[in-house]
Amino acid sequence: MAPERRNSPRIDPPFASPSYQSTALRAPSRPLLRLPYGPTELSGPPVEALTAGRTLVNPSDLTRQHAGEPLGERIIVGGRVLDGEGRPLPGTLVEVWQANACGRYVHRSDQHQAPLDPNFTGSGFCVTDAEGRFRFVTIKPGAYPWKNHPNAWRPAHIHFSLFGRNFSQRLITQMYFPGDPLLAVDPIYQSIPEPFARNLLVARFDFSQTVPEWALGYSFDITLGGRT
Amino acid sequence: MSGEVRSAAQTIGPFFEFALPWPDGPHAVAPGTPGAFWIEGRLLDGAGAPIDDGMIETWQLGPPGIRGFARSATDAEGRYAILTVKPVSIAGGGGMVHAPHLAVSVFARGLLKRAATRIYFPDEEAANAADATLMIVGDDAVRATLMAASSERGYRFDIRMQGRGATVFFDV
Numbered sequence: 001m002a003p004e005r006r007n008s009p010r011i012d013p014p015f016a017s018p019s020y021q022s023t024a025l026r027a028p029s030r031p032l033l034r035l036p037y038g039p040t041e042l043s044g045p046p047v048e049a050l051t052a053g054r055t056l057v058n059p060s061d062l063t064r065q066h067a068g069e070p071l072g073e074r075i076i077v078g079g080r081v082l083d084g085e086g087r088p089l090p091g092t093l094v095e096v097w098q099a100n101a102c103g104r105y106v107h108r109s110d111q112h113q114a115p116l117d118p119n120f121t122g123s124g125f126c127v128t129d130a131e132g133r134f135r136f137v138t139i140k141p142g143a144y145p146w147k148n149h150p151n152a153w154r155p156a157h158i159h160f161s162l163f164g165r166n167f168s169q170r171l172i173t174q175m176y177f178p179g180d181p182l183l184a185v186d187p188i189y190q191s192i193p194e195p196f197a198r199n200l201l202v203a204r205f206d207f208s209q210t211v212p213e214w215a216l217g218y219s220f221d222i223t224l225g226g227r228t
Numbered sequence: 229m230s231g232e233v234r235s236a237a238q239t240i241g242p243f244f245e246f247a248l249p250w251p252d253g254p255h256a257v258a259p260g261t262p263g264a265f266w267i268e269g270r271l272l273d274g275a276g277a278p279i280d281d282g283m284i285e286t287w288q289l290g291p292p293g294i295r296g297f298a299r300s301a302t303d304a305e306g307r308y309a310i311l312t313v314k315p316v317s318i319a320g321g322g323g324m325v326h327a328p329h330l331a332v333s334v335f336a337r338g339l340l341k342r343a344a345t346r347i348y349f350p351d352e353e354a355a356n357a358a359d360a361t362l363m364i365v366g367d368d369a370v371r372a373t374l375m376a377a378s379s380e381r382g383y384r385f386d387i388r389m390q391g392r393g394a395t396v397f398f399d400v
Contacts, residue, residue, distance in 0.1 A: 033398050
């Protein structure tokens, strides 16, 4: 039987991370209890149940959800979803969301003084294929300021939400871009304890996914915890 | 070292509401399902203030034929609501049972990773007394943080991240 890959002190950020100020009143105060995996943790909804009833147009191509083309640098983000044994997870939902090229989200409480793009929402999803692969076409998101500390800026990132096979594998994370100078000073990225684990969240520039005359490609593989 | 290659979690952040919720999301069962009820409550921070940019997901194994998954963003008062029916009791080993429960994921700005907990039902005393997980929890006051309360529309279940009555979360 495959091992249970739970929270790891080397990989997962601690709940309480003082340099990320919002954790102060939100980090759970009780110590976590180790939960033996039971039928609930080792089951999950079928992917059809998670995609039925959604009305998003062209969910895996975020550049074709409106009448016109969004502004910014068109990119392709592709990769695989794997379990802890390195096995691909086919037929699993991958949800993404992000800011536009100017670093502005389509969200009522985003007050950043940067323009919205009428041709870009920044929301998508897809289901992995038989090899566990996903592929999104989107726009490279911009960095944006936040209020965590004076002159705080989030590095460019795309949010990822993954389900895997079951409840134990559920993961929400962020994908970053290689060479971003803001990574070194971002309290959220830096909350990940070990450098190797931080690096796993940085996409790799990938010529093999680049489409000539059209879009640059990035590779991003995601390895889920829990137990398949 | 085995088990150490894995993608780290990162916060859901404050700006997911245009992307993750969908109209049918809060419905673990279709509206109109016989016996359906709401589980609703508030997500509260360590100062007792509502967390108005959180997301609650629930998963339950059965009864057969239902979706069993629900997703609800919290509103300005920190409220979430999901529509479901009571899950079934499942026999475990050694005379234990898995009492009817929902597995819960809590996501929010300020939570760098998922906080996982469970919702149990107060009117399942016999099953709860034989539930292996509740037994691990031990202390009655802590166990009480996993117990929903009956309400007019179904059940009420508040989630407190810190302080008096803080919810117990699990390492999943």
